[in-house]
Amino acid sequence: MFDTAMTELTFGRVWAPLIYLYGVGGIFFLVGMVISTRSKSLNTKTRNGKKWFKLLLFGYGWYLFIHTSLTLAALYLK
């Protein structure tokens, strides 16, 4: 009934999914940013465009922060 696979907290168990998520996911995100800016759909020369550009980068950092914090809490919060 419960997850009994590899309960040992090795580097591969703890950090590999995080690196894969933000590495492979990050590639998709980067391609989206490049296409949006090159197509001028996201025009970074306007004030509104700059605001959205920053928000998109913030979102990526925000989720990275959440996942990293939760991982550290799981390891060290006793």
Place this chain on the structure above:
Amino acid sequence: MSMTIPWIVMVLYFILVMGFGSMFGRYTKSTADFFFGGRRFAWWLIAMSILATGVGSHSFVKYSAKAFQHGFSSTMTYMNDWFFMPFFMFGWLPLIYYSRVSSVPEYFQRRFNYKARFLATVALFFYMIGYISIGFLTIGKALQPMLPDLLSIFGLQISLIGDTGLMNIIIFVAVITGIYITYGGQTAVIFTDLLQGFILIFAGLLVLFLGFSYLGGFANFWHHLPEHFKLPLAHFNQPGGFNFVGIFWQDGIAGSIGFLFMNQGLIMRFLATRSVEDGKKAAAFNVLVILPISAIVVSGAGWIGHAIYQGQGILPGIPAGIIPPTLDVDEIFTITARIVATPIVFGFIMAAVTAALMSTVDTLINATAAIFINDIWLPAERVLIRRSKGSRLQKDDRYYLKVARWASIVITTVGVLGVLAFKNFATLYEAHGFFHSTLTPPLIVAIFLGIFWRRFTDQAVIWTFLGGATLMIVGATWPEIFITPFAQGSAMSGGKYIYISAMYNIVVCVGVGVIVSLFTKPKTDEELEGLTIWTVERARWRFKGGKPNDRPGEKVKLKYKIDDSGEFARFAKEDMEKMALDEGDLVYLCDSRAWLGGLKSVHSKAGKPHNEPGVVYITPEMEESALFTKKTRVVAEKEL
């Protein structure tokens, strides 16, 4: 615990929600209102109404089960959508909004041809009906543990146990579900979801905090969870039934694109926003704020259930065997809520959750009816009109509204029958995962390449559907040969790759699409104007009917007067300067009470200016459409 009090609370809750939804039925005057709520709502209202759709569809039942089994990694599904936000906010959203596309298949007709539209309609229909069926199944599974084995109504004995009982419950729920969607339409759904969005967050957090209290505090909860259970991401590739890499491709990639790009229900929500800018804000707020909260809300009962399971017989006040080892994990949400809450609170929690699931199903039924009208009924009728050479005429909007309502009833019935295809999976999560990884890839690849790759051709999209589907069947038949190279070490479950098959399916569909495109002739840039992200600016021009005005302007608060002679909204020169508004620009007028979220509002073009500052002249039709009254103060702002 006696089930009488919870059921009384649930019935009262359902009456309240249905009454609330049907109140908004009077705002539905046309098919545009029925499906899109008149493109009038503020971002915050849409963001909150999306919450009930998202949480309902990803369901307390399903995630609590995985939370109980695997811990905090049950949140993965909710926390991997941001990667596709640039594509959505700056690609798909402005394209569908500005090109006034009503459905995904309609986009396929414009971007490619009618054959592509036909294939997209078929694929989307299967997807939507499947989603509705899974929604009904989830509601049935949530309610069944609360019900007696037999129900006696006017001497009629109705079984509520086993598979027959499950279907009886689902049929009953389907009847209730059909009522306000049929008579209310999209506006009713949006407002019902808004109410339920708030209640859902509250109910989910309530279970969590009552659980902490039941366990004797947060410290007891934390200490009774194993360390690996607290990690936010699952093991990389084990076990076959729940692993990180499989779920990343099935949910993070296929599911995220599917949810954002082909979920007609969600698309219609975004099309109901008053502008693209508000649509972007709703999307960003939803993913940055609402989804992380939702992740906690839907999983909490599973985590609490696990801590109770580990602490039973050890912690004071928790008797051994309160959660048996033989339980069906899909029932853990109901079991945990029943343990930690009083009967009244339990009734409220179950009502909130089942009503949210009903919201999801309602949204999907409404969306599927939109596809039926726009992609089956109307094209078929146009063919008949053409063939009749004038003897058959286009009907008025009231007629289509009636057809839409009948379509909703038929779709609800088909959705109930579709439950039979999913009820034999081990858990709802597996059923949903398999459904997503199998049905979505051809359509998401076709949509994605269509929007972002100009070179993607008409022939290639047909081959993506047909060739991609063929290779997917080949992969599903011989998974060891075809899917194992993509599996990255993840194991099979029940003789098949439930999640990672999504990666294989996406790769073969992209492969077919790219190869065929490279050997066939692409459309010219002129033919693709306003249909890809590279020409989105042209879509804006077309939407407005001229050059967009991007000069920053202010909102102005005005009185309105009726002008019978004109056809546009007319402002004073002074007010137009404040708004940076020119004659012919698109303008949005709404009731000054911001809390209405745009319910009372209307779009127009700016007409010839007048010399009466503080006043806007509107037509009687605009007044009726916007539901303004003589006392209404209006806020006006330039749209484009």
